[in-house]
Amino acid sequence: MSNETSVLPSPNRLIHEPARLAILTVLSSCASADFVFLQKITRLTKGNLSVQLTNLEQAGLVVIRKEIVDKKMRTTVSLSKRGISELTDYWKTMDEIRAHMAREKKQRPERTAPHPGLSPEPAT
Amino acid sequence: MQDTAALSTNGELSLDHKRLKYVTGLLGAQQQGLNTVLFGTFLFLMEAPLKWPRGWAIDLAWLAGMLIFFAAWRRWIPTYYRERFGRVEPQEISAKGFGILLLVLIALILFGQPVTRRLEPLASSFLGHVHVLISDPSHQINLWASSFWMASLCGSLLLRRRVDGQWFCFIGLLASLSVSLFPIWHPGAERLEIWKILNAGGFGLSLIAIGLYDHIVLVRALPKRVAEGEDE
Numbered sequence: 001m002s003n004e005t006s007v008l009p010s011p012n013r014l015i016h017e018p019a020r021l022a023i024l025t026v027l028s029s030c031a032s033a034d035f036v037f038l039q040k041i042t043r044l045t046k047g048n049l050s051v052q053l054t055n056l057e058q059a060g061l062v063v064i065r066k067e068i069v070d071k072k073m074r075t076t077v078s079l080s081k082r083g084i085s086e087l088t089d090y091w092k093t094m095d096e097i098r099a100h101m102a103r104e105k106k107q108r109p110e111r112t113a114p115h116p117g118l119s120p121e122p123a124t
Numbered sequence: 125m126q127d128t129a130a131l132s133t134n135g136e137l138s139l140d141h142k143r144l145k146y147v148t149g150l151l152g153a154q155q156q157g158l159n160t161v162l163f164g165t166f167l168f169l170m171e172a173p174l175k176w177p178r179g180w181a182i183d184l185a186w187l188a189g190m191l192i193f194f195a196a197w198r199r200w201i202p203t204y205y206r207e208r209f210g211r212v213e214p215q216e217i218s219a220k221g222f223g224i225l226l227l228v229l230i231a232l233i234l235f236g237q238p239v240t241r242r243l244e245p246l247a248s249s250f251l252g253h254v255h256v257l258i259s260d261p262s263h264q265i266n267l268w269a270s271s272f273w274m275a276s277l278c279g280s281l282l283l284r285r286r287v288d289g290q291w292f293c294f295i296g297l298l299a300s301l302s303v304s305l306f307p308i309w310h311p312g313a314e315r316l317e318i319w320k321i322l323n324a325g326g327f328g329l330s331l332i333a334i335g336l337y338d339h340i341v342l343v344r345a346l347p348k349r350v351a352e353g354e355d356e
Contacts, residue, residue, distance in 0.1 A: 021141075026145075030148050030149075031215050031216055033212045034211040037209060037210025040346040041144060
């Protein structure tokens, strides 16, 4: 068991965090989204969303554009090329882990099944 | 219709990735829910045999209605969506997708007419067969609405186009079939005004229903405006 788990690929920790994964998932299904939409769909607080976006930008996964429209700041976020490939790799890794777990689950009942010779005799 | 992302009891963010993508796609779509409702209403008013009184006032009202339609389509609805839900830019078509689209267009220009000439008798004989099956040799029954709901149901079941929308499409299909097949059980129903309106305007009504459904999904998935003034 320990041998098998050691070969398990590990997912990108930066992407694996639920809030960041939600942001990246949303961005992967559009060209860009603004801060208001991201906040509503992820239900994160402004501060938390800002921190997560900064982390993602520093890692080069997203591109943040700021512009002033009607005297208001508008922040638009989109996935960078690196972000697209990292997210694709992340999902591949997760698929591999899922496949590995499914194989493990299949094998487990055979291992844990009691030997027929050891099963208790029915009381007569 | 659930939340796209919600804090579970242990404080962790639980996610439904399909729903996240679906809701993002709904807002980024060219034809957003309320726009579909608008087009459905327009189609219904055009197709349904409604008896309008005649006169210059009615003509003026139609003109005003058209102006309101264009203003709502181009300005009011997009502005409402932007202010209520935020802004999402749809994904641009990829070079591969654009190439395929171009090839299809060229193929349609080159082979569209001969293919149509060959398929048209087949399609009309199939439709004739369907109309005979539902005891409608005079082609009075409009099958557009039923076809639309059938396609929507297949799309939601096979392509997972509408998350949780299968039941809605199924109910839509049942409703449209009930209208279409009503004259089989009630001969003489073709003379009923209400049946005539529902039969002819069925497609418009279907668009209104599906547009409202899409809009309600958005409203339920995204809470009211949380950011006032500046977005950060």
